[in-house]
Amino acid sequence: MTTYATTPPPPVPEDVSGLGHNRGTDFSGEAGQIDADGVHAWFSGRLVLAGVTLTMEKSKVTALIGPSGCGKSTFLRILNRMHEVVPGAQLAGSVRLDGLDIYGPGQRAMETRRHIGMVFQKPNPFPAMTIAENVLAGLRFSRVSAGDKGDLVEASLTKAGLWKEVKDRLGELGGALSGGQQQRLCIARALAVKPRVLLMDEPCSALDPTSTLRIEETIKDIADEVTVVIVTHNMQQAQRVSDYCAFFLAEENLPGRVIEAGRTETIFGNPTDQRTFDYVNGQFG
Amino acid sequence: MQAAPPGVLIANSSVSTGSLPTRQPSRPVPPTRGPGDPSGGTPDPPAPRRLPTPIRPGAVGPQDVALIVVSALSSFCLVWVVFYQLTSLTGGLGFLVCWYAGFLALTWFGTSQVIERQVATDRVAGILVWTAGLLIIGIVIFIVAWVTYKAVPSIHWSALFTKDQRTLAASDPNLLNHVGVLQAIVGTLEQVLMATLMGVPFAIATAVYLNEVGTGRTARLVRTVVTAMSGTPSIVAGVFIYSIFIFTGVLHYSGFAASLALVVILLPSVTRVVEEVLRVVPSGLREASLSLGAPEWRTVWSVVIPTARSGVVTAVLLGVARIVGETAPLIFTAFGSQVLNANPLVHDQGALPLVILSNTHAAQQVLIDIAFQAAFVLMSIVLILFVLARYFSRTKSKKSGRAQPTEDDMMARYFLPIPIERSPE
Numbered sequence A: 001m002t003t004y005a006t007t008p009p010p011p012v013p014e015d016v017s018g019l020g021h022n023r024g025t026d027f028s029g030e031a032g033q034i035d036a037d038g039v040h041a042w043f044s045g046r047l048v049l050a051g052v053t054l055t056m057e058k059s060k061v062t063a064l065i066g067p068s069g070c071g072k073s074t075f076l077r078i079l080n081r082m083h084e085v086v087p088g089a090q091l092a093g094s095v096r097l098d099g100l101d102i103y104g105p106g107q108r109a110m111e112t113r114r115h116i117g118m119v120f121q122k123p124n125p126f127p128a129m130t131i132a133e134n135v136l137a138g139l140r141f142s143r144v145s146a147g148d149k150g151d152l153v154e155a156s157l158t159k160a161g162l163w164k165e166v167k168d169r170l171g172e173l174g175g176a177l178s179g180g181q182q183q184r185l186c187i188a189r190a191l192a193v194k195p196r197v198l199l200m201d202e203p204c205s206a207l208d209p210t211s212t213l214r215i216e217e218t219i220k221d222i223a224d225e226v227t228v229v230i231v232t233h234n235m236q237q238a239q240r241v242s243d244y245c246a247f248f249l250a251e252e253n254l255p256g257r258v259i260e261a262g263r264t265e266t267i268f269g270n271p272t273d274q275r276t277f278d279y280v281n282g283q284f285g
Numbered sequence B: 001m002q003a004a005p006p007g008v009l010i011a012n013s014s015v016s017t018g019s020l021p022t023r024q025p026s027r028p029v030p031p032t033r034g035p036g037d038p039s040g041g042t043p044d045p046p047a048p049r050r051l052p053t054p055i056r057p058g059a060v061g062p063q064d065v066a067l068i069v070v071s072a073l074s075s076f077c078l079v080w081v082v083f084y085q086l087t088s089l090t091g092g093l094g095f096l097v098c099w100y101a102g103f104l105a106l107t108w109f110g111t112s113q114v115i116e117r118q119v120a121t122d123r124v125a126g127i128l129v130w131t132a133g134l135l136i137i138g139i140v141i142f143i144v145a146w147v148t149y150k151a152v153p154s155i156h157w158s159a160l161f162t163k164d165q166r167t168l169a170a171s172d173p174n175l176l177n178h179v180g181v182l183q184a185i186v187g188t189l190e191q192v193l194m195a196t197l198m199g200v201p202f203a204i205a206t207a208v209y210l211n212e213v214g215t216g217r218t219a220r221l222v223r224t225v226v227t228a229m230s231g232t233p234s235i236v237a238g239v240f241i242y243s244i245f246i247f248t249g250v251l252h253y254s255g256f257a258a259s260l261a262l263v264v265i266l267l268p269s270v271t272r273v274v275e276e277v278l279r280v281v282p283s284g285l286r287e288a289s290l291s292l293g294a295p296e297w298r299t300v301w302s303v304v305i306p307t308a309r310s311g312v313v314t315a316v317l318l319g320v321a322r323i324v325g326e327t328a329p330l331i332f333t334a335f336g337s338q339v340l341n342a343n344p345l346v347h348d349q350g351a352l353p354l355v356i357l358s359n360t361h362a363a364q365q366v367l368i369d370i371a372f373q374a375a376f377v378l379m380s381i382v383l384i385l386f387v388l389a390r391y392f393s394r395t396k397s398k399k400s401g402r403a404q405p406t407e408d409d410m411m412a413r414y415f416l417p418i419p420i421e422r423s424p425e
């Protein structure tokens, strides 16, 4: 059973098309802003995340940092309703995409996920599909007509910085790529459905430095068109790519919380909380 | 060949230490490997690329072979003396078993003396699993060869696939000219096809329920029921269909009734195997699909099942193999017929297992021949089905039509020595 938001519905008409409007085939659609308010999360009755209130600004890159097990992935998955896929998972609080509560009555998870895409830690291209089919998978799944498919494949792969490497191999299976290429293919696949927000859970942790830099460039390139929320354990990466930063921490026997959030320069250069200072300077635990 | 230092085992010392030093003086080649290397200032024709002789560390060496051969021989002699001379037992099978046991014991003892106990235990375990593998191959070859040997000489190919048994009379000396097993081939194909068409989608749906949808108590109950169902004796499946549908007059004896009984047998085995196959599909793929906005049925249909395709095909093959030779459930349902009846919905229908059943014990040689011919045809059908299914289930890269490299290809690519380019000499 999922505990839904107790906050009153936001002052937005009951218009589902507020989420579902058509953005055409170019990438010039607008990014979205996410407001998380008082988010709590439980796994099988155990509270792992308490009272997270955080705004992820439109067209900006927000980095979530913090030690292992503090609930960053859980929070990220709450933002596109992937949390409820886990059996026994519950949550409270509200998450709004451009003002519309994604957990509000009548909101379907599928619809939400189409607008808030996700890239996972481990590259997971669909092994039974070709590279081109992988890119188009999201559209096929949600039966959205794509206009010209070839253009979309090229545009998405170019955005993800993979087009040059694979343009002659579009018919090969997705699993035939290297790990870094697979991850960029996953980014292209997520971008092809034109999400307004892209969530990335340690997207570079399995990759070499070169691929990591490629993906960071990709993130910067796409940031005007899609809001990016990225979880990373790499402090340099957080500094390189993010505009805003939120430090999560789960102190002993307590659920995870946001200790400090703000502009990346502030968090890294002049944090107000001693624990943040310790963590970003590598003096933690 | 140098002697290994005492206590140190170099399994293939002949390769690793013997061949390299002796070869170098015998053929003078430039020490460099690159072609076109200027030696002596003049541009020579490209020197042949010399690669070191590949060795396989840990490969079986002469000492190992000697140990095993000596163990086998001495076990043979020892057991022969004990078995036939001292205790005067008889029987070839008992002798073989004792020989094998003695062989294992001697191998272990010898290896542990010459090398060490860990290696001895490892080697005995290796021999056991090799024996199992070879035994399986032997059994299969024996069955196939035996049936072929008994069936083929008496086959009249023009009649076998074109005639049924309506003119069967055991006293006729030219019987096999005008009697075949057509009615049984048609019956078996129809029954198995119908059972597969009904059973496989049902089984896959159940497996998807168990693995993707069902949670907690209901799924556990279904799983238990399916497992129990796979323990149903096949004759019970036949009796069940008979008493429910035929005895009550709902259905005639017919191919369709037979296929219903076969579904009861097919369903649990395919369900369980498909469930296992779906379970190994990484959950990351499901999450990736869901996070793209796919509904759950789409995720299963377009991601999970295609990823597991070759395993699902194997499951279906196992199921078909399971039912194609089932005899007991057909007795009460198809009933068997000597006359071709291509309509599976009404009237008795023949089946290859029933032909085998009713002719194997006959007194006349010609009927026994027919039984073996039916067995031969049944085996061939299974073989053809398997080859076809494997052929069509190969994972293919769709656009380029290039078959995806199999695991064996990958192994070959990594472990085969690089081909040596021959220079035109």
Ligand SMILES: Nc1ncnc2c1ncn2[C@@H]1O[C@H](COP(=O)(O)OP(=O)(O)OP(=O)(O)O)[C@@H](O)[C@H]1O
Pocket: A043, A044, A048, A066, A067, A068, A069, A070, A071, A072, A073, A074, A075, A086
């Ligand atoms: N599926 C699950 N079932 C039960 N507990 C879970 C599950 N997933 C996560 N948890 C628990 O929730 C807490 C937060 O986990 P989460 O994965 O969000 O941490 P994280 O910050 O992403 O850590 P990491 O940096 O190691 O990825 C942890 O205590 C973890 O044990």
Ligand SMILES: [Mg+2]
Pocket: A072, A073, A074, A201
């Ligand atoms: Mg995590």
